[in-house]
Amino acid sequence: MSDWREYGPPIRVEGGLQARSRRGRIAQTWWSQRFIEVLESFGMGGRLQRGKRYARAGQVLNLSVSTSLVIGLVQGSRETPYRVRIGMKAFSPAEWARIEEALAGQALFAAKLLAGEMPAGIEAEFERLGLRLFPDTMREMTMDCSCPDWEIPCKHLAAACYLLAESFDEDPFQILAWRGRGREELLDRLRSLRGTVAGAAPAEPQAPPLAESLDSFWTMPPVSTTPARESPRPDALLDQLGPLAVEGVDVVEHLREAYRAMASGPDQEA
Template identity: 70%
Template sequence: MSEQRGFSRFGKPIRVEGGLKARSTRGEIAQTWWSRRFIEVLESFGMGGRLQRGKNYARSGQVLNLTLSTSVVVGLVQGSRPEPYRARIGVKALSAEQWDQVERALAGQALYAAKLLAGEMPEDVEQIFAGLGLELFPTTMRELTMDCSCPDWEIPCKHLAATCYLLAETFDADPFQILAWRGRSRDELLDRLRELRGTASGPAPADPEDAAPLSEHLDTFWTAPEPPAPPAVPDATAPDALLDELDPLPVAVDGEPVVELLRPAYRAMTRRPL
């Protein structure tokens, strides 16, 4: 990367070649809802004028380098002095316990888990964080730490603003960078979601490799399956069972109870002819 050396006249930035340029050449820089959300939060802090100058820096390629790690984004921005300025934006990362809560909540919602596993950011993912008393995006200046090595004492300066715009485009390209900034990398999050979703689902289906090969079943492959066994038929009720349900009759013939004399007649009425 080549650049002019020495101070520029009238405080204009030294032009550079090979810097990082915003893809957008006019209008809004942020394209997706999540990167727009980030810029909207910044603009709500009353940074309009400086953000505009930072937007011009971002589009002209004045940002030489941008790195993102847990809690911290650092941009090297070429200003009017030979040495690039170091713009730093910090945000508090979520703790391991907080991420565990978020991951369990995301895994418990099939739609959220499916979109994240497909590389998409669910539009209402902020509600998951809010439901746990957490925030995905900073909502006040107190939640952001900004500093720049330039002599401008106001925060944010145009170098920080340029870094913010290129950071928004980074979020456009990869929404998982937002989560990484908060302390959870893409691979860590997706591995955890797969683990939790696998635990929540039923037992894993049988491994096809465990099944016997087709060559061992050629003799029965074209055979119709055995029909299911017919339902069990309860034993038929004895034809003279009704007599046992009656109260004993006070009648006897030649000393034998009349019920016993009637029993052969009941049995004969239900007997099938041979």
């Protein structure tokens, strides 16, 4: 005989993971919203909504993201919390090598990722490589819960999905970790590849050791043979005017005298 509490209200818990959003949309950033949109496109919209109350009530006890797998515990109506698992197909090492080269080759993408942000055009870049940042079909994802509900996702899995979306708000690298590449490993690869792309900076010239330059240490440095640049004439600008006469008076020559006088400063008293 089934336990009557199996279909009753959930047991309230203290200290669970609680969605920050109290009403309306939970995901805030474009990449988190995109994740929820993808799940809803699989026909999960109605079922996801049932988990939103669980997410906001703090029924999810814990949630962790690792390569290809998200696991968590959700408190339902039974005393023992339910175990939830959400799997994602990871990219192969060869696919990640192509991804890293593509991202490192785009200065904006590399800069955004190194600053901890998800570039707006990153989805298109993945698609250019024939890959998808977010799952394209349900075949790329696996979900299961230890509860007796046969629907996938059940409200426990749905609650985990909402909190997962919020975790993507705080750390977009969790999406990439889910796809098989951790934050530090990816950033190290991007730094290395960016250094290769940009090329090493020319080395600064090194002074010879003191022991090898004692004979010349106290001598004057060589005098530069580069000729000094001639100071421009104060009236050089007037050369561009050409002849200019007013009532027979050469205005340009009068202006030259004025320019030269201003450049030489006030007359000194004898």
